Amino acid sequence: MTPALLSLPESVWQARAAAHQQRVDRYAAPYLARRSANQKHPVEDFLFTYYTQKPGQLSRWHPGPGLVLTGAAAAERLGWKFYRPAAGNELEAAGAPTEGPGVVLDLEKFLEQRKEAVDFARIILGRTAARPAQFGCFGLHEWAMVYQQEANAVRHEYLELRLGSAGTDRTVEENRIRCTHFDAYRFYTPQASGLNELRPTRENQRDLEQPGCLHANMDLYKWAYKLSPALPSELVMDCFELSWRIRAMDMQASPYDLAAWGYPPIPIETAAGKSDYVAHQRAFSAESAVLRERLRAAVDALP
Known part of the structure; x- marks a missing residue:
C-alpha cells in the first residue's frame, strides 16, 4: 500500500532539516576536526569509522515516505538518490499548491x-x-x-x-x-x-x-x-x-x-x-x- 501523501511547506521542512544538522554536528564536527588533525578517539570515532554511514550522509535530512517537500529549495533534492518530482495529482492529494514545485521520495525505485x-x-x-x-x-x-x-x-x-x-x-x-x-x-x-x-x-x-x-x-x-x-x-x-x-x-x-x-x-x-x-x-x-x-x-x- 502506498503511503498517503502530506505536504510540508518549505519553512517547516527546512526547520526540521536545520534541527537535524545541529543534532548531527554535535557528534560529527569534533570527529571531522580530529580527522583533519590526524588524531584518534577510541570511543567517539567509532560510529563514523566502523559503520559505513559517513558524516555527510548522516547530515542529510530525509522526511521518509509519504511527505511532499514544497518550495524552491526542494528542487535541490532532485539531484539526490531516490527523490523525484511530485506529480500534479500527488500535489493535489497532499494538499500542496498544484503548480509546484514539489519533491517526494521515489519509494518504488527505492524498493526495487x-x-x-x-x-x-x-x-x-x-x-x-x-x-x-x-x-x-x-x-x-x-x-x-x-x-x-x-x-x-x-x-x-x-x-x-x-x-x-x-x-x-x-x-x-x-x-x-x-x-x-x-x-x-x-x-x-x-x-x-x-x-x-x-x-x-x-x-x-x-x-x-x-x-x-x-x-x-x-x-x-x-x-x-x-x-x-x-x-x-x-x-x-x-x-x-x-x-x-x-x-x-x-x-x-x-x-x-x-x-x-x-x-x-x-x-x-x-x-x-x-x-x-x-x-x-x-x-x-x-x-x-x-x-x-x-x-x-x-x-x-x-x-
Missing part, C-alpha cells in the same frame, strides 16, 4: 533497489525481538579481541591495557565467554575464538542475535541508515545516539585504560563490576526494545 536490505532488516529486527535477552557476557568480547597478544599488537595500539597483558589474559581464561554477535566474534584473536561457546557466523546471525547484546542494540543504527532515505532522519538519529551511548559503556567495560579520556572503567573482572555492567546492559536492552519496535513499525509500513 533495496528490497534485500528491507527484507533482511525485517527478519533480523523481528527475530532478535522475539528472543529472551541474555545478560551474562560481561563485555568479554573486547577482552577476547586482545587475548594473548603482545602489547604493541593489540587492536588499539595507542591505548594501554588496564590490567596489562597477563591480567587481561587471566580475565579471559577465568570467565565463561558466550558471545552471540558475529561482528564482535569475528575480531577475536585466533587464540580466543575457540574459547567462545558459540560459533557466530554471518549465515546464522539471524538465529543467534538477542536483545541483551550491546552490539545487536548498537546495530539498530546500522539497520536504520541502511534503509535511508525511506526512514525519517529523526528515527535514524535516535538510533545513532543510542548507539553512541552504548559504545561509551562498552569501552568502559573493555580492557583498555580510558580514564584519561574521561571514561572511568567498569571493572568486569570483579563481582561489583559485573553487577554494574549487567545493570547498564539491562537498561540499554529495555531502551533498545522500544527503538527496535519503532524500526519494525517503520519497516512494516513500507509497501
